[in-house]
Amino acid sequence: MRQAGRYLPEYRAIRARHGLLDICARPELAAEVTLQPIERLGVDAAIIFADILLPLVPMGVDLEFAAGEGPVIHNPVRTAADVERLVVRPAEEALRQVLEAIALVRRALDGRGVPLIGFAGAPFTVASYLVEGGSSRHYRRTKELMYGDPAAWAALMEKLAAMTAGYLAAQVRAGAQAVQLFDSWAGALSPRDYREHVLPWVRRIVAALAPLGVPVILFGTGTAGILPLLAEAGADVVGVDWRIGLDDAWERVGPEHAVQGNLDPLVLFAPAEEIERQVRAVLAEAAGRPGHVFNLGHGILPETPVDSVRRVVELVHELTVRHT
């Protein structure tokens, strides 16, 4: 959950000299940033440094990260003709730098027992940026397209799903030992809309990855109401945020899935004793079941005290037995 990010001084030092897309374009930099939290925190896995919108660039999207403003897409996709223009190219060529970074990280981690997770944005979440032209609060244009031109919407999901499945498979071939699909904003949809307009394509991506034999994690926020549908997508692990109890979430997801989560990242701003109490509470809800992947419920904020993050990692290690 942005374990390589702006709360780390060593990350800020690199970002002072390089833009986000610039880091992603240079495998040795991306690899360095990916490894920072491994050194600093002792976390149990690395996750490749990249951005969920990065694969849009080779599709023909004019993406910019404006300083302090988040992503801006200068040619948003709002019509069937716009969808038509998006190009799906083989990841080995279109996203070569990410794959090279993965190979570099794997080499650096060799023999350290720390696996590397690859990732991609899921079609709905990526589409929301693509249609809105950036971040959104109400997803008005996205839903307008979904409701108003379901055929164009399906064509858009189709292309994003094809791209995503190819990209994640290429990440696995490059060395990723698990992959996470970020459907961060899927919780903005009703179960009805998720089932009809999103789930078929997430399911297809997960199915395409099955032959590769690596665990697939499906994550979203605000998903308490659609957890049974996320489970239907077929991923091995369902990632949940803190807005539902981990025990309740697991019951909704079903025992055949592992569950990842779910400490509120804002707890990292609390005093040490409160952090400990909350970490213990999450672990108590997991009840020691194998298949619980401890994690934050969403991304670390830039202002987060590094010591609090490190303390959480130590605590989880103290309080649990790893099932490996």
Added chain:
Amino acid sequence: MRQAGRYLPEYRAIRARHGLLDICARPELAAEVTLQPIERLGVDAAIIFADILLPLVPMGVDLEFAAGEGPVIHNPVRTAADVERLVVRPAEEALRQVLEAIALVRRALDGRGVPLIGFAGAPFTVASYLVEGGSSRHYRRTKELMYGDPAAWAALMEKLAAMTAGYLAAQVRAGAQAVQLFDSWAGALSPRDYREHVLPWVRRIVAALAPLGVPVILFGTGTAGILPLLAEAGADVVGVDWRIGLDDAWERVGPEHAVQGNLDPLVLFAPAEEIERQVRAVLAEAAGRPGHVFNLGHGILPETPVDSVRRVVELVHELTVRHT
């Protein structure tokens, strides 16, 4: 759900000449605005026009609605000393204009069979604005206070709960026939934090209103994970957003409560056939059970086509039998 709001041209006409707090301060204007959707849409109930932050002004809070920016609080509450300075005054004196508007609306609705709903913000949601100084995405300062100084937090909840209980009771005495408690952002909390830092005070407000014998509605968004806790607060009706199926929500809330909801307000931007399909789907999930109050899952956006809103009201009337 903002049925009197900027999507109505007759509301915009008044807002062109009067600020939000200005309308709230003039009972005849507030009453006029309250009645607009009754005339225009034929909805089954009126809800008094006011703002959830209005009661903060007589508590000593410097509140401003900056054009296009939402609420700004110039003296946010962040310490125990800040909480200490907040004054709880009797609503009859401190919020006289709202009570007068309620009386005016009741007179206007007399004999029309349209009940009037009063409302207030719930302590957590109001506190979030009060602590942050306005709207927020992550509620960082709010949670910092809650985790970092639980005694100051409890004192803040205490004052807000006392004010809210008094304010709602005064609204009932002035003529409101039901009251709604808006805990719009309660869904930002984990069940753990909601139970410990919020629920006791919501429960206290609901209990204080019980002797008045009017239905109490408790509403929040993103609450799928905490619905059982909202039910514990004891309100007659639990309002839910669209992020969970109405049937699923009702099961989580329990059969002893009525449920209000839950059409995604973004559906109002869809073509007519899609709107109809979605309205029918919500009603199908309610399965004709008495105790379903059809509503949107959250506020109407200003750009919403009025005709779509009217069509939804007509459809619900066509497709249901009112249990009165």
